[in-house]
Amino acid sequence: MNWEAELLAMRFGGSSMDLASCVAQQPEEIHQLIKAAGHSNHMVAWRAAWVLDNYARNHQAEITKYTDQLSELLVATKHNGVRRHLTRILCDTDPALIDDGRVVDLCFEWISNPTIPVAVQANAMSLLAGLCNIYPDLAKELETVINDNYIHGSAGFKSRCRKILKQLNAVLKADD
Numbered sequence: 001m002n003w004e005a006e007l008l009a010m011r012f013g014g015s016s017m018d019l020a021s022c023v024a025q026q027p028e029e030i031h032q033l034i035k036a037a038g039h040s041n042h043m044v045a046w047r048a049a050w051v052l053d054n055y056a057r058n059h060q061a062e063i064t065k066y067t068d069q070l071s072e073l074l075v076a077t078k079h080n081g082v083r084r085h086l087t088r089i090l091c092d093t094d095p096a097l098i099d100d101g102r103v104v105d106l107c108f109e110w111i112s113n114p115t116i117p118v119a120v121q122a123n124a125m126s127l128l129a130g131l132c133n134i135y136p137d138l139a140k141e142l143e144t145v146i147n148d149n150y151i152h153g154s155a156g157f158k159s160r161c162r163k164i165l166k167q168l169n170a171v172l173k174a175d176d
Contacts, residue, residue, distance in 0.1 A: 001029055003036040007047040016047065020054035027062065030055075034066060037082055038073050046081035053085040060092055067097040075102045080117050083110070087123035095130040104131065104138070111145050114152060121153075122160035129164045132171045139171040 006019060023029050033055075036048035052070075056063040063070075067090070074086040087107070090098060107124035110116045125146065132139040146161045146168075153161065 001026070001032065003029075003032050003048065004039065004041075004044050007036060007044045007051070008041075010047050016050045017054050019051045020058070023051065023055045024059055030062075030066065034069050034073065037086075038076060042079050042081070045077065045079050046085075049079075049082040049085035053088055056089045056092065063089060064093055064097065067093050068100075071098060071100045071103050075100065075106060080120055084117065084119045084123060087120060087127055091123055091126045091130060095134050098127075098131065104128065108141070108145055112149055114149075118154050118156040118160075121157055125160055125164045129167045132168060136171055136174070139168050143168050143172070 001022070010016065010019070023033060030052075033048055033052055037045050037052060039045045039048065052063070070086055070089060074083065074090070077083060077086070090103070107128050110124045111121050111128075113121075125142070128138060128142050132142060143165065146165060150158060150161050
């Protein structure tokens, strides 16, 4: 499949789900779709990540096989749309499979950066909260970063902060 052409031809949200269904029927295409998510054209990369996200919602076990590639792509991309979709996919991935410290560092950086879209920040918080179940030492740091940035955040940011802080309280109490 010519992913670049297919992705540029997308005109509505249903197209993303249709393409995700195509990937489900032709799983060998996932490598090309992941490659497209790293495309230099922002529109191609974002739409490819969107299709991957839709695919992952119904095929989490299959997408898990590509956790390392998705993590590498997340570290490399400069596109916030791609970041939003990749962080969402990784939030639903077994945290034990995410073993790239650069992902952790970037998530902390994005939470603290007011120029990063709220969806990316919220997903970064959720991703880190999941990792806290495996690495409880991260919980205190995440709590501090959330509290430091809460006052300047949007309503959506604050809402996710409150949710994550509740999760962290359980981790921190268990760690005591």
